[in-house]
Amino acid sequence: MSEGETKPDPAPRPHVVIVGAGFGGLEVARGLAKAPVDVTLIDRHNYHCFQPLLYQVATATLSPADIAWPIRHILSRQPNITMLMAQAEGVDRTRRELLTSEGPIRYDVLVLATGATHSYFGHPEWARFAPGLKDIEDATQLRRRILLAFERAEVTSSPEIRRRLLTFAIIGGGPTGVELAGSIAEIARHALAPDFKRVDPRTARILLIEAGPRLLPALPERLSEHARERLEAMGVEVLTGRPVIDMGVDHVTLEGGESLPVATKIWAAGVRASPAADWLGVAADRAGRCHVEADLSLPGEPDIFVIGDTAAVSQADGRPVPGIAPAAKQMGDHVAEVIRARLSGGQAPGFRYRHAGDLATIGRNAAVVKLGRLELTGFLGWMFWGIVHVYFLVGARNRLTVALSWLWNYLTYQRAARLITGDVVPARSPAPAPQEPRPPA
Amino acid sequence: MSEGETKPDPAPRPHVVIVGAGFGGLEVARGLAKAPVDVTLIDRHNYHCFQPLLYQVATATLSPADIAWPIRHILSRQPNITMLMAQAEGVDRTRRELLTSEGPIRYDVLVLATGATHSYFGHPEWARFAPGLKDIEDATQLRRRILLAFERAEVTSSPEIRRRLLTFAIIGGGPTGVELAGSIAEIARHALAPDFKRVDPRTARILLIEAGPRLLPALPERLSEHARERLEAMGVEVLTGRPVIDMGVDHVTLEGGESLPVATKIWAAGVRASPAADWLGVAADRAGRCHVEADLSLPGEPDIFVIGDTAAVSQADGRPVPGIAPAAKQMGDHVAEVIRARLSGGQAPGFRYRHAGDLATIGRNAAVVKLGRLELTGFLGWMFWGIVHVYFLVGARNRLTVALSWLWNYLTYQRAARLITGDVVPARSPAPAPQEPRPPA
Numbered sequence: 118m119s120e121g122e123t124k125p126d127p128a129p130r131p132h133v134v135i136v137g138a139g140f141g142g143l144e145v146a147r148g149l150a151k152a153p154v155d156v157t158l159i160d161r162h163n164y165h166c167f168q169p170l171l172y173q174v175a176t177a178t179l180s181p182a183d184i185a186w187p188i189r190h191i192l193s194r195q196p197n198i199t200m201l202m203a204q205a206e207g208v209d210r211t212r213r214e215l216l217t218s219e220g221p222i223r224y225d226v227l228v229l230a231t232g233a234t235h236s237y238f239g240h241p242e243w244a245r246f247a248p249g250l251k252d253i254e255d256a257t258q259l260r261r262r263i264l265l266a267f268e269r270a271e272v273t274s275s276p277e278i279r280r281r282l283l284t285f286a287i288i289g290g291g292p293t294g295v296e297l298a299g300s301i302a303e304i305a306r307h308a309l310a311p312d313f314k315r316v317d318p319r320t321a322r323i324l325l326i327e328a329g330p331r332l333l334p335a336l337p338e339r340l341s342e343h344a345r346e347r348l349e350a351m352g353v354e355v356l357t358g359r360p361v362i363d364m365g366v367d368h369v370t371l372e373g374g375e376s377l378p379v380a381t382k383i384w385a386a387g388v389r390a391s392p393a394a395d396w397l398g399v400a401a402d403r404a405g406r407c408h409v410e411a412d413l414s415l416p417g418e419p420d421i422f423v424i425g426d427t428a429a430v431s432q433a434d435g436r437p438v439p440g441i442a443p444a445a446k447q448m449g450d451h452v453a454e455v456i457r458a459r460l461s462g463g464q465a466p467g468f469r470y471r472h473a474g475d476l477a478t479i480g481r482n483a484a485v486v487k488l489g490r491l492e493l494t495g496f497l498g499w500m501f502w503g504i505v506h507v508y509f510l511v512g513a514r515n516r517l518t519v520a521l522s523w524l525w526n527y528l529t530y531q532r533a534a535r536l537i538t539g540d541v542v543p544a545r546s547p548a549p550a551p552q553e554p555r556p557p558a
Numbered sequence: 559m560s561e562g563e564t565k566p567d568p569a570p571r572p573h574v575v576i577v578g579a580g581f582g583g584l585e586v587a588r589g590l591a592k593a594p595v596d597v598t599l600i601d602r603h604n605y606h607c608f609q610p611l612l613y614q615v616a617t618a619t620l621s622p623a624d625i626a627w628p629i630r631h632i633l634s635r636q637p638n639i640t641m642l643m644a645q646a647e648g649v650d651r652t653r654r655e656l657l658t659s660e661g662p663i664r665y666d667v668l669v670l671a672t673g674a675t676h677s678y679f680g681h682p683e684w685a686r687f688a689p690g691l692k693d694i695e696d697a698t699q700l701r702r703r704i705l706l707a708f709e710r711a712e713v714t715s716s717p718e719i720r721r722r723l724l725t726f727a728i729i730g731g732g733p734t735g736v737e738l739a740g741s742i743a744e745i746a747r748h749a750l751a752p753d754f755k756r757v758d759p760r761t762a763r764i765l766l767i768e769a770g771p772r773l774l775p776a777l778p779e780r781l782s783e784h785a786r787e788r789l790e791a792m793g794v795e796v797l798t799g800r801p802v803i804d805m806g807v808d809h810v811t812l813e814g815g816e817s818l819p820v821a822t823k824i825w826a827a828g829v830r831a832s833p834a835a836d837w838l839g840v841a842a843d844r845a846g847r848c849h850v851e852a853d854l855s856l857p858g859e860p861d862i863f864v865i866g867d868t869a870a871v872s873q874a875d876g877r878p879v880p881g882i883a884p885a886a887k888q889m890g891d892h893v894a895e896v897i898r899a900r901l902s903g904g905q906a907p908g909f910r911y912r913h914a915g916d917l918a919t920i921g922r923n924a925a926v927v928k929l930g931r932l933e934l935t936g937f938l939g940w941m942f943w944g945i946v947h948v949y950f951l952v953g954a955r956n957r958l959t960v961a962l963s964w965l966w967n968y969l970t971y972q973r974a975a976r977l978i979t980g981d982v983v984p985a986r987s988p989a990p991a992p993q994e995p996r997p998p999a
Contacts, residue, residue: 163705163977164977180621180622181977185977187976189753190972190976193752198755199755199756201712201713202706202712264604271642272642272643314639314641315640514970517962518962518974521958521959525955531955533959534621535604535628535631536604536605536626536628537603537604537643538698
């Protein structure tokens, strides 16, 4: 590891700069707790967000603070770390500086763990019609869109507009898409149903649209089929093998030309790596990910590491390492090990991904889990899913709050965070209908 | 009560339109649960917000969902009520229509309970420097400003800028100002102190600026003095008799010309009624409130009621009814009684305000309470304050969540909702200081 030549510090220790406090970046920082380095962790948010539960913020079960925790607080007992809230903007490899919204920061070792964003497959204009779900802001925006659709349906007098407002399309049949579809179906059928007088939220149409042949492709076919059956029993229409070819403010068009009137569209179909490859001036794969060496460093640049959703890493069998939290954590752990080994003059073995399993929740008492040879569904799978997620949350308080929220939700069918925040005034709809009664249920 | 002449309903019932689902409006709706009327409740939000605890959202103790509850859900068991999310924009008294963002709505009886907003005493340009605290959006914006100030102080290398970023001014020494000042002092000295490496949040300067001669003018002088002493012991600088005459992005100027460098300013000084008087085309008092008859109806217009912070109502001794939650609730209750009495051919007595007491919390184990002749301070006052506020929250779940949050906060000194949301990228500060250590404490 090289050190800055002009560093005036009387006891020079290498400066490790980590960009991104997601699962990967946080793990690097933790792994360097006792190493003789100074660490600076940079994130554009002041919190670490537990992304696997974002969909529960979007569907009004949890509050943002339940799944987010101040980064400073997580690392407050680690004396060798400084956290800075800033936006990364580039890397000057010659001067060994990270460029940020707050100015340049010199590094001896740089770790880029900047995650991924949505990919609209060459249709960036779809982003405004179908927002995705990557951070807290996305989640509260989605919550607003979902809840506002019901509010607007209650106001309008046009049956056609009401139908469209009560139609939701989730595009992408991976775990996020499945979890969102199930959760929206539940909120419409249970939490909202008794509270509306003119429209019946139970008539909401929820479409789960997947381009590929089946839901949850990472899981065995049997579990995909189970997920589809459970979703359909909950009233979700599952459309597989139906790529979206166009969309607008009030419709989605599927391959073959069928156009569906849909007010609320949610994107859960594809991700693209953060622009780390651009910052570094290196080639990227089709998903924008950087190629890395076996130790996760950049080819020819051993002091720069790229991990998590921003790195293209293969498993032993040649398949890519999936973009899930455990993979990012393992990479973060590995990079900390490589840095520690180098400091003590040794060498760490190459990164090897250990896949623990795949799981997705569908709804009340329903989830699909595959752990090695073990397959769980139904109540058992659902309990397992819940316990795993509570266990991996940061902080005793969040674990308690989330567990209590789920218990309350389970017992009452209610959602605790049904708040429409953000742009709060609904758009003017064509005609109000103050006297229109709700048809008898 | 007159009825719409052209109403085609086979069993015409008077249509009561209530604008605003705050403490007053909600009470009217509840009071008409069993009355032979159709009620439409209109609010620009989908939730009822418990304003007395907004400052705890602004200071990261509670999440928005802890103090807000979907209006629909509160009223879901009341079959004669429809809730519409819309923004009121005017009243057409001739056509008996409320004008809203969703179009006009015909009324037989109209109740305006639209509350108050901030008053900057002829300086509307101060609003962007010193936001106030009236709704959930205000609270999350304030939370962002307060937490970002510490984050930016951690980044800057200029001692002058750092000093300014660590200075907070709360303008207005009523209950909200006192509660905010105490809570910011606590967050700086306890929750944040261990988490910052370069700045010491305990050195934050918190100014509570009041134009009048003392804090909490509604309370006896002894309690005002007690509040001042407790705040000063917590490190708050209390400046009474010091009107603000100017402010900008980085300063506050007091009468006499003293200019204080302050990055974060919060307005808790004055309120102005919502524009109900403008909508009605009637004269208003200096604070924008409508004059009303003894039954809270508009002079000469018995089918329009104005209540809460929008109405100018006097107590028996001539003093104005204070702008607090119990007063709004009593007015709402009264209007429901007047409407019910008229429907049964009777007449309700004039409104008479019953003042239960005044209270404000200062911080941990510290509050001031006056109930009739009873005066409480310290731990007793603080417990009383907490129990009263939990009791008046809507819904068992919010009561439980808030009580648990307070318990956790009390035991750990932590704040659960330290999230910076909204515009998340900090402004570019003049120079970064990545190697600058925090001076020894």
